[in-house]
Amino acid sequence: MLSGRKEGMGRVTADLSGSETTLDPIGAGVWHKPEPLVLLVEDDAADALLVEELIADGAPGVRLVWANSIAQAGERLAEGLPDCVLLDLNLPDAHGLDALASIHDYTDQVPVVVLTGLDQEQTGLAAVAAGAQDYLVKGRVEPELFGRAIRYAIQRKQTELAAAALRLSQLRAEENARLERGLLPKPLLRGERVIDVVARYRPGRVKALLGGDFYDVVQLADGTVHALIGDIAGHGPDEAAIGVALRLAWRTLVLSGITGPRQLGLLEEVLLAERTGRRTFATVTTLVLDPGARAARVLRAGHHGMFLCRGTEVDMIEVPGGPALGFLPGQANWPEQELLVPVEAGLMLFTDGLFEGHIGPGSARLGEEGLLNLARGLSGPAPEDFVDALIEQAEALAAGHGGLADDVAVLYLRWSAEQGTGSGGR
Template sequence: MGPMLSRGRGTAVVPPQWAPSAGELAGDGAVWAWQEPAVLLVEDDAADAMLVEELVADSTPGMRLTWARSLGEAQTELANGRPDCVLLDLHLPDAQGLAALERVLRAADGVAVVVLTGLAEEQTGLAAVAAGAQDYLVKGRVEPELFGRAVRYAIQRKQAEQAAVALQASQMRAQENSRLERGLLPTPLLRPDCRVEVVARYRPGRAHALLGGDFYDVVQSADGTVQALIGDVSGHGPDEAALGVALRIAWRTLVLSGAGAARQLRMLEEILSAERSGVEVFATLTVVSMSPDGETVGVTRAGHPGLLVRSGSRVERLEVPGGPALGILPPGEFAWPAHELRLPAGAGLVLFTDGLFEGRIGEGNERLGEDGLLRLAREAGTLRPEAFVDALIGRAEALAEGDGGLLDDVAVVHLTRGREATEDR
């Protein structure tokens, strides 16, 4: 008989009757199952190709074998469909050695590759494995019972490599999201003797599972004024979250440098215009400034929803005059008006993003809306700040359960002048 194929040395084998499915390796709980692989043989020698067919018939009759006589033919086959494994001879009329392997790896991304070498080319086989092949087979040795195992093992090894790469990418995304979350969830910068109580909550929406563009911050400036920011970058995902973090950090810097609300918004709009991923991206926000004695509060709105005012057990909605969201008009074309209000002792302000009231509720699948949110707030009006905020989010979430819960991000900031004389229910 002419030359045949056998296993290269140094490679473990798995039981021939079982092989893991792609689902099993991806971690979806699939069971191990018999799978007959599809194999593309790239071999210009007709005798060697016929012997590979005999090996398939003897070891794995169900294997689907396709024969390509050149690398050009192989690339055409790969363009029309992806096999589970490529058996590659390194001596082809249109490609030689590791250059042939490199071209196959580019054309067959995600496909296991097993190279075919001669008896005196074992070092070439090892070099091919180092260059990206899953295994190598040596021509000239007759071991048909191991042939099927070699192919299945190569497929399994490639799937395991892809699963490991996917896991590493997932871990890197999780680490990046963790860094973004730390930027989105700042620690309020307040003096120890500050008499303003701050309760803040952030919850990413279920629709995108990770992070969105909602952001907030609270900073006490040098003269004792407590300033708070809440905002929402349009869209969801890491890009929007990163832009939200950039705007929040820039705002904190502006507050600490003594900039007033008007200058803060002008500078934030310039930063948004420079940092956003596209001209369609905009941001809504509200800035409040509570005087050192807590009696007066300045409110500046840029396309953002209104706020809630709590006084005793009473809750009212306040929507002061404002202006367009940042990024809608060219920088410098609009000056946002500031509105001043007086705040009784023990009163509180509640700032929030629109994700809190945009959930769909009831049989009519209508949005909760700001009126519905006000109703929920009044029902929880006697609760202390932390319990009030948690109840507000929880009740809005419960009402939206039929539509999958609150799909958008939610940020809430509760500011209280002094400590409210209320009790939990």
């Protein structure tokens, strides 16, 4: 019996019968406690006793618990993960590499050191090739080597897990970068420049999750400028991918001459085909800017208003619109509205992440009115300064309350001074 032996050394041992064996609940971290916990999976009581003696002499302080089969090991692992598993390859319910595979089926987060007989060294080598950290030959291992093998196995697994996590993080960062490039393209301005564009994007919550905010600007050969801003409900790669699909579809429709409510209807069809659940929807605002008429045709699908900036004046403009894309599939109506945009004026479109950040305790948020007040308090010689200052102030207000909760996309559009319209302030 292992229980009661050398208890003065502070080790936690287990009854070899298994009836009194317990595993202290622990987290899934590796080498997270000063006294590592080792799970021994061994059906031979004499060999289990040998392992206990080796630990006592070569790895004092290690806590040992015991399971006499793969099934019982699974029960122990379900209660909590140890820091290392010592695994005999000849068990009543598993033999050879099948035993190792069974442990890996339970968890791949814990290092495994296999125990082999004198005539099974090749099996031990095969186990290492199959994912074990090391192998030890029963009867040929000294206590010091035994303790070192356990420590090294834990440290190597820790390094392996850290490297895997780093690689996964790098892959996610690369994926996010590709999606962001799809969501946030370079404006396509062709021919004589009639519009100046300031575009900005800020990820929410310190780049924790990629959102589905997107924008685009296309100038056609006749001088008309088409602009789009939108927001997919939710965060993550699925929502970002839908945003990319909608933006690309919109640019294709514009270049094909399809505008107005029909354009939004086709975008909704793309959304319905791409979304993974019925609750996914998109808010969108589109503009068609006519430099000759100094006006914009506006379509609004569930999106909030925009800012009309003239000199030191800023007003919120919210023209009549229809529901967000995906709310009423095939039934929505999006009326097109005309908005005069004077020579000296600029239009700023933005997503709701700019005003939904918490700025106080509880549920206090900046809100559209608070954002408008911030905008009215700013002045600057160029749209770039105005946009950057507004974003910075919104971020500063939310900084003490978790930061901006959502991504922020901003488009500022103003008639180009190259057209002889004059800069006219903002």
